[in-house]
Structure formats: C-alpha cells, structure tokens
Amino acid sequence: RKEVEQDPGPFNVPEGATVAFNCTYSNSASQSFFWYRQDCRKEPKLLMSVYSSGNEDGRFTAQLNRASQYISLLIRDSKLSDSATYLCVVRSGGSNYKLTFGKGTLLTVNP
Amino acid sequence: SAVISQKPSRDICQRGTSLTIQCQVDSQVTMMFWYRQQPGQSLTLIATANQGSEATYESGFVIDKFPISRPNLTFSTLTVSNMSPEDSSIYLCSVDDTGGYGYTFGSGTRLTVV
Numbered sequence: 001r002k003e004v005e006q007d008p009g010p011f012n013v014p015e016g017a018t019v020a021f022n023c024t025y026s027n028s029a030s031q032s033f034f035w036y037r038q039d040c041r042k043e044p045k046l047l048m049s050v051y052s053s054g055n056e057d058g059r060f061t062a063q064l065n066r067a068s069q070y071i072s073l074l075i076r077d078s079k080l081s082d083s084a085t086y087l088c089v090v091r092s093g094g095s096n097y098k099l100t101f102g103k104g105t106l107l108t109v110n111p
Numbered sequence: 112s113a114v115i116s117q118k119p120s121r122d123i124c125q126r127g128t129s130l131t132i133q134c135q136v137d138s139q140v141t142m143m144f145w146y147r148q149q150p151g152q153s154l155t156l157i158a159t160a161n162q163g164s165e166a167t168y169e170s171g172f173v174i175d176k177f178p179i180s181r182p183n184l185t186f187s188t189l190t191v192s193n194m195s196p197e198d199s200s201i202y203l204c205s206v207d208d209t210g211g212y213g214y215t216f217g218s219g220t221r222l223t224v225v
Binding site for chain 2: 087
C-alpha cells in the first residue's frame, strides 16, 4: 500500500461545480496533514492544513478522519483559477518533519 | 513565510557531468529539504540538510550521487553528480518555516540530461 494515495483523476468540472478529493494514508503515527496546490510548471504551494475538527477557508473545506486514515478536500463554487494539481501531504511524527506526498489529482475547471 | 531563491531555474546538461543547485532563504531555518519530482510524478524526498551536520538521505539516494552542503542557516546546495538521462527531473528545495505547520518551496530547477 502506498504511503499516501489519492484519487487518480483527472477531474474535469464546469465552473460553479462542487468537487471533492479523497486521500488515504498508511502510517497511523502521522501527525500533520496538508493540501498543497501545484500549478503547471510551478512549485507546490500550501493550500491549507487539515485539522481533526475539520477546517474551512472560504470555498475550501478540509476534513480528517484519523480512525479511517482519510483526508478530504471539498471545493465549492469552483472557479477557472482553481485548475491545478492538488497534492495530499502527510508529515510523519517525531522530529523528522518528513513530508510524504500523494501523486496528486489534476483538476480542470471549464467555462 | 520564508522566501526562497533557487538557482538555476533550468539547465540542459551532458551525461557524465555534474550540476550544483543553490537555495538561498531570506531567514534562518533549521532544516532544509531537497526533493525530486520526476515527470508526471509527485515529489520524493532526497535528503534533509541540517546546518553543521551531514545530510540525512532517504532510501534510494546516496551522498556520492547527491552531495549536499549546508554551510549556514540560510543556504544549501545540492549537486547531481555523474548525470544520466534518468536524472532528468525537477529538483526543489524546501524549508519548514512555520514549525511543522507548512512548508515553503523554492521555484524548482528543471534539469534535462542529454
């Protein structure tokens, strides 16, 4: 089983649609969870951290289920500018601070 | 968040040669990380570079192939040695500048080995 596994995608949605990305991780000792966004030929940029209680930032909602080792990202009212690859990222425990990346899910929002 | 200047942004190199990639951070950071992103793939950690000690390499990566320097808390280099076409990839440096709650990446070095 891969350490971090994401929906393979790609996702093609119309503007205004709601889209959900799913991610699972294998290491139950993982401590921190993130969603990153990577535009074509650019570096990854932090979109949001994911907390156990769930968190929302505007149109974006992230949720974590530690029991199921599952992370999700929901994008509401999608915009053309949301088109990017979304990376699920998990940080291992201890002082290692090692990040493990999922393969990413490509989202294309169409006019 | 920290601002990272990574150089070069891209290069085309002959097989058998070496390329050194530099990352300069605008603030002092304890740990710097070097990643590789092969075409169509996600990021894979090569090594963690701490100032004043040898870098810690991940499985599948060795110091002879990817020597790293970390002379101070704002700078690091990664060298890709004796390159082959399989080393063609994007190399990125990263820092943890928020105590583990977010990582900032350099803009990446797109390497093509011919």
